[in-house]
Amino acid sequence: MTVETIARKFGHLEVEAGAPLTEGHLVLAPATSEEAAAVLDAAAERELPVLFWGGGSHQGFGHRIQPAIVISTERMNRILEWSPADLTVVAEAGVGVADLATRLMEGGQTAVLPERPGASTVGGAIAAGQSGWGRLRYGPIRDRTLQVVLSTGDGRVVRAGAPLVKNVTGYDLPRLATGSFGALGLITRVALKLWPLGARAATVTVESAEKALATAYRPLAVLEENGTARVYLTGTSAEVEAQAAELGGTVVDGLDWPESLVGETVLVIRVPASLTRAAADRAPPGWSYQAAFGVGEVRLAGPSAPAAGVLDTLREWTTGVGGAVVVERAPDTLYEHVDPWGPPGPSLELQRRVKAAFDPLGICNPGRLPGNL
Amino acid sequence: MSLTAELTALLGPGRVKTDPLERHVYARDAGMRTGPVETVVHPRTTDEIVGIVRIADRYGLPIVARGAGTGLAGGAVPTEPAVLVVLTRMDDIHEVDAASRTAWVGPGLINLELSQHTAPLGLHYAPDPSSQSACTIGGNVATNAGGPHCLADGTTVAHVLAVELVTADGEVVVLGGAAPDPIGLDLRGVVVGSEGTVGIVTRVLVRLTEDAPATRTLLLAFGDTADAAATVSDTVAAGVIPAALEMMDGVIVELVENWIHAGFPTDAAGVLLAELAGHPAAVEAEAEILSDIARKHGATSVQVAADAAEAATWWKGRKAAFGAVAQRAPDYYLHDTVVPRSRLVEVLDTVNEIAERHGLEVMNVFHAGDGNLHPLMSFDASVPGTMERVQAAGDEIVAASVAVGGTLSGEHGIGLEKRDLMPLVFSPVDLDAQARLSEAFDPTGLFNPGKILPAGSRCFDYGRPAPAQ
Numbered sequence: 001m002t003v004e005t006i007a008r009k010f011g012h013l014e015v016e017a018g019a020p021l022t023e024g025h026l027v028l029a030p031a032t033s034e035e036a037a038a039v040l041d042a043a044a045e046r047e048l049p050v051l052f053w054g055g056g057s058h059q060g061f062g063h064r065i066q067p068a069i070v071i072s073t074e075r076m077n078r079i080l081e082w083s084p085a086d087l088t089v090v091a092e093a094g095v096g097v098a099d100l101a102t103r104l105m106e107g108g109q110t111a112v113l114p115e116r117p118g119a120s121t122v123g124g125a126i127a128a129g130q131s132g133w134g135r136l137r138y139g140p141i142r143d144r145t146l147q148v149v150l151s152t153g154d155g156r157v158v159r160a161g162a163p164l165v166k167n168v169t170g171y172d173l174p175r176l177a178t179g180s181f182g183a184l185g186l187i188t189r190v191a192l193k194l195w196p197l198g199a200r201a202a203t204v205t206v207e208s209a210e211k212a213l214a215t216a217y218r219p220l221a222v223l224e225e226n227g228t229a230r231v232y233l234t235g236t237s238a239e240v241e242a243q244a245a246e247l248g249g250t251v252v253d254g255l256d257w258p259e260s261l262v263g264e265t266v267l268v269i270r271v272p273a274s275l276t277r278a279a280a281d282r283a284p285p286g287w288s289y290q291a292a293f294g295v296g297e298v299r300l301a302g303p304s305a306p307a308a309g310v311l312d313t314l315r316e317w318t319t320g321v322g323g324a325v326v327v328e329r330a331p332d333t334l335y336e337h338v339d340p341w342g343p344p345g346p347s348l349e350l351q352r353r354v355k356a357a358f359d360p361l362g363i364c365n366p367g368r369l370p371g372n373l
Numbered sequence: 374m375s376l377t378a379e380l381t382a383l384l385g386p387g388r389v390k391t392d393p394l395e396r397h398v399y400a401r402d403a404g405m406r407t408g409p410v411e412t413v414v415h416p417r418t419t420d421e422i423v424g425i426v427r428i429a430d431r432y433g434l435p436i437v438a439r440g441a442g443t444g445l446a447g448g449a450v451p452t453e454p455a456v457l458v459v460l461t462r463m464d465d466i467h468e469v470d471a472a473s474r475t476a477w478v479g480p481g482l483i484n485l486e487l488s489q490h491t492a493p494l495g496l497h498y499a500p501d502p503s504s505q506s507a508c509t510i511g512g513n514v515a516t517n518a519g520g521p522h523c524l525a526d527g528t529t530v531a532h533v534l535a536v537e538l539v540t541a542d543g544e545v546v547v548l549g550g551a552a553p554d555p556i557g558l559d560l561r562g563v564v565v566g567s568e569g570t571v572g573i574v575t576r577v578l579v580r581l582t583e584d585a586p587a588t589r590t591l592l593l594a595f596g597d598t599a600d601a602a603a604t605v606s607d608t609v610a611a612g613v614i615p616a617a618l619e620m621m622d623g624v625i626v627e628l629v630e631n632w633i634h635a636g637f638p639t640d641a642a643g644v645l646l647a648e649l650a651g652h653p654a655a656v657e658a659e660a661e662i663l664s665d666i667a668r669k670h671g672a673t674s675v676q677v678a679a680d681a682a683e684a685a686t687w688w689k690g691r692k693a694a695f696g697a698v699a700q701r702a703p704d705y706y707l708h709d710t711v712v713p714r715s716r717l718v719e720v721l722d723t724v725n726e727i728a729e730r731h732g733l734e735v736m737n738v739f740h741a742g743d744g745n746l747h748p749l750m751s752f753d754a755s756v757p758g759t760m761e762r763v764q765a766a767g768d769e770i771v772a773a774s775v776a777v778g779g780t781l782s783g784e785h786g787i788g789l790e791k792r793d794l795m796p797l798v799f800s801p802v803d804l805d806a807q808a809r810l811s812e813a814f815d816p817t818g819l820f821n822p823g824k825i826l827p828a829g830s831r832c833f834d835y836g837r838p839a840p841a842q
Contacts, residue, residue: 085606085715086744108612129554140553142562143531150806158806162798164711166528166743166783168517168566169791169798170825171807175530175562179554196612217586217652236662239655272551274472296473296553323552341556347546350814351558357809370557 025067027053031075033149033157033188040185040363041155043069049366050153052182054094054124057117060266060329061128062181062340062368073123076188079103081163087194088146088163093123093187109194112138115257123187129179133221133232133257136294138195141178147191148177150184153359163191176354182365183373184358198234200241203256205230206249209293210277216243222293224280225258229293232257258290263301265330269314271296271323282317284310296323305334315342344371376432380414380456383424388415388462399457402444403504405706406789408451415459419537419545419575422458426573426819427543429456435822438573440481440509443502444516445707446788448568452823458573460511466490467576474581475534475551480511480574487579496581499526502784503692514574517566519784521617521691524742525650526582528784530565535578538564538571541815551578563810568786569821571814585616585650589660590684592676593667594641598622598737600670601643602717605741607666608647609714613659616650618742619691622721625738625749628697635690636683638674645741646691648684694738695749701734702751706763710771712779714744723773724748731766745783746774772797787825795827804830 030036043050051067053059073094081090084107091100097117104110112132113125120130126148131141138144147161150173160173177187201220206212209229213222220232231247232255233240244251269279273296280291280298284306291298302310314325319342327340334340344351348371355362355373367373374382380389389412390396396410411434416422429436438458439449451457463479466487470476471494478487484505488497501520502508508518514536519528526532535549549561564571595601601620608615621629623642630637637644647663649656664675678684698705712720721737728735728750739747748770752759771781771794780798781791795804808831814820 083713083715085610086713087609088713129559131554135553139527139531142559143527152806156802156806159800159803160806162780163778164713164744164780164783166519166523166711166740166745167780168519168528168784168786169781170787170795170803171810172517172530172562172566173806173810175559176810178559178562180558183558196609196614199612217583235652235655236658238658239652242654243652270552270554272470272473272475273553274470296551318552321552322550324556326556344557345555347548347557347560350540350546350548350560353813354558354560354563354810357813358806373557 025070027070027072029072029075033151036071036151036186036188037155037157039069039071040151040153043363044154044361047361048363050363051365052127052186054121054127055096055119057120058124058128058130060327063372064332064335065365065368071186073121073186073188080189082107084109086163087165088191089194090147090163090189090191091122092189093121095122096120097122097125104194105197108197110134110197111192111194112144113141115255116260118260122190126178126190127180127182127187133223133292136222136292137218137220142175144193145174145178145190146193148174148187149189150177150186150358151188152185153361153364161191165193181368183355183369185364198236198240200237201234201255202240202244202251202253203230203232204244204247204249204251206247209291212247213293215247219243220255223258224291224293226288230256261288261290261299261301263288264304265302265306265334266328267300267311267314268326268328269298269300269318269323270326271318271321275321275323282314299328305331308338311338319343341370376428376434377412379428380412380425383428384414384416384421399439399459400450402442402447402449404445404447404790406447406450409454410451410457411454413457413459415462417462419539422539422573422575423543423545425456425458426539426541430541430543430819435819436573437821438511438569440512441483441507443504443508444512444786444788445709446782446786446790448516448786448788448824450789452789461509463575469494470551471496473551474583475578476581477576477578478510480509480514480577482510484508484510484513491581495584497584498579499523499532499582500529503695510577510579511574514565514577515567515569516784516786519740519745521619521740523784524618524740525614525616530562532580533561533565533577534580536561536564536574537576539573539575541572541817541819545575549578566786567811568788568824570811570824572820587651587653587656588616588684589649589656590678590687591647591649591660591663592637592678592687593645593647593672594638594674595643595645596641596671596673598643598721599718600672601645602721602741604645604667604670604672605717606715607670608663609742611662611666613662615647615659615663615742617646617648618740619646620644620737620739620741621646621691621694622737624734624736625694625697628700629690629694631700632697633690633693635686637690641673646687691738698736698749698751702753704754705749705751706767708746708748708767708770709782709785710746710774710779711783712744712746712774712777714742716777716779717741717744720746720774720777720779724770727766727769727773731762733762733766740783743783744779768794789824792825793827801832805832
């Protein structure tokens with residue numbers, strides 16, 4: 001079978017117009033996990049590299065890929081089961097993060113995915129391990145991914161976990177798939193744990209993020225954006241009012257989340273939570289930043305490709321404190337001379353074997369992960 | 374040299390045991406199964422464990438690592454003659470970082486001792502299995518242990534940021550870290566809940582949780598368990614997630630009250646014990662909401678604990694439930710399944726019907742908030758044929774849970790107990806994928822073989838072989 005016959009088989013021989021992809025590949029849009037597995041099986045037979053594509057929001061992470069085939073999740077776009085009483089939702093990978101949030105809001109619930117998702121999809125956000133700012137209170141997305149269905153690199157459909165909020169039945173593939181950047185296969189479906197949105201929400205602008213973090217009890221987030229610190233609160237009206245009063249800043253109703261960072265290059269510093277301030281202080285002059293206090297994540301945006309020295313200097317520091325600096329997006333030229341992840345860490349050989357258990361021929365997003373896995 | 378001689382050379386004579394008593398003690402966990410023990414070793418350091426792994430591997434003997442042995446699913450019970458690696462002497466608290474709310478601890482540390490140690494900092498370790506005064510952090514990591522307070526805060530995996538692991542090659546590798554979202558595949562998440570089958574965890578970086586500034590504990594009694602279950606569902610639907618939300622049926626309430634005198638209403642068919650934790654304003658408002666919902670569903674009494682002492686007495690009653698059962702019969706079998714919260718009532722009815730059909734008494738004390746059932750059958754094992762009936766009823770209870778979209782285990786793990794029931798929830802392809810994952814860590818089956826996955830899970834017919842190296 002050639003890639004053209006694969007394309008004809010599934011009736012989608014079209015390249016996304018204007019998509020910033022390399023030339024010379026096909027974009028296929030399977031409608032089911034089984035179709036995706038069949039495409040992967042055919043690709044594996046010919047050892048063709050495959051790139052997975054949701055909304056394209058997270059394609060800046062990791063090493064560049066020259067695919068022969070792009071599998072798009074655009075036709076897997078249904079919310080399948082939403083059980084508000086069980087606080088679970090099952091959705092196909094191609095559902096937009098924004099669409100899911102809008103739908104869940106009707107029942108007063110949230111999946112705590114990124115609040116400014118743009119075009120990103122549920123499958124893409126899970127594959128990229130993207131948590132919303134609300135992770136300070138509700139934990140990272142890994143802790144809320146209850147089930148995944150994977151079309152693996154050797155053409156199998158593997159289901160793991162269940163749409164249940166508590167479950168220790170078998171090995172935890174849902175957590176492994178979360179943040180795997182397509183290394184194991186295509187995530188075609190997920191079940192997520194939901195949380196109720198509070199009856200009331202408020203955003204409080206405060207003087208000091210550190211002081212606010214010490215004062216507030218389990219706020220949704222404590223963010224500092226270019227020197228302005230805000231605390232995000234939800235809960236019963238009584239709680240939100242009481243907490244806002246204790247914080248003593250300017251209060252507005254609702255959650256006034258920061259806009260996405262603007263800039264050609266976005267870097268993410270990840271360090272132990274107590275070093276959030278130290279990380280924010282390392283923003284190069286002229287760069288903007290968003291720092292998540294209590295989490296240890298600082299996102300930096302710069303106008304152009306940074307001098308190689310910027311990344312090196314940051315990494316010299318983060319490596320010493322057990323952290324990392326990750327490139328989230330950058331001009332293509334940056335990837336030619338900079339490792340977007342930094343050093344892959346000591347478990348690389350184990351990671352290689354785990355990837356091979358699902359993708360023995362290494363065709364799924366080849367090279368995207370740290371260490372060119 | 375013999376195996377024992379080599380191990381003794383490594384650890385000294387006091388920490389290698391081969392006498393029948395020691396081997397008998399470590400042949401079992403807190404459940405009912407036993408297995409063959411070759412040698413028992415008590416290491417104190419990671420380096421010693423590396424040495425043990427290399428020696429056992431050379432002699433072709435599997436390794437079963439264990440903590441306090443409070444598990445019920447047979448996870449620490451060997452299936453073939455094995456070297457038992459007892460980790461209870463590795464109980465150090467290496468380092469506490471109060472600012473980042475983390476601590477590096479040894480796997481042998483007792484769960485409750487960690488929270489006691491960090492209490493002066495206003496921090497605690499959130500997972501609280503009923504056995505928390507005896508069970509170890511390493512055992513909790515192996516089973517991904519839960520407890521009543523996992524409703525709001527999640528099970529062990531949400532509180533383990535990194536592990537130091539001795540692998541099948543005898544290498545020491547740290548997986549995960551204190552910084553958020555460590556790069557690469559999340560192998561830490563695979564290790565947690567893997568029941569000792571992928572390596573030996575020698576240090577654990579745990580996340581500590583801020584103590585809540587206020588708590589309210591409520592005791593709600595109902596004339597019908599269906600009303601109690603409806604109260605659970607409506608509470609969650611109202612956007613209130615208590616820190617813990619436990620249910621006890623009438624039989625348990627009566628037995629506990631007889632023994633502990635916790636002040637439980639003995640005329641109730643079902644009692645909910647709810648703990649609200651958070652900002653004082655929040656728990657005040659949520660206690661109102663919860664009380665209103667309970668009354669709407671016909672609660673026969675709604676009590677708020679007057680003080681910490683009363684709340685502690687109620688919790689003591691809840692945690693003593695399994696001990697109280699001894700009044701009824703000499704033996705009991707505790708199950709652990711999960712169902713969608715919205716299906717609790719019908720599954721409870723089915724559980725009662727199954728027990729009745731098998732002539733067994735069943736009682737229920739469980740984590741209602743997350744649909745985690747713990748049907749408990751009490752019986753006298755000395756009566757011929759009883760164990761067979763208990764086993765048959767247990768399998769039917771699991772099947773009934775799965776039939777409504779539930780699963781085999783919420784916190785106890787699979788071990789040996791439910792290994793052969795795995796095909797109820799996973800296809801052969803799913804099981805093969807899990808077997809391959811396990812094999813990626815431990816290609817020769819050195820660590821705790823025969824657990825979690827039924828024999829024959831690894832099927833070489835699926836997918837494509839890796840290219841020749």
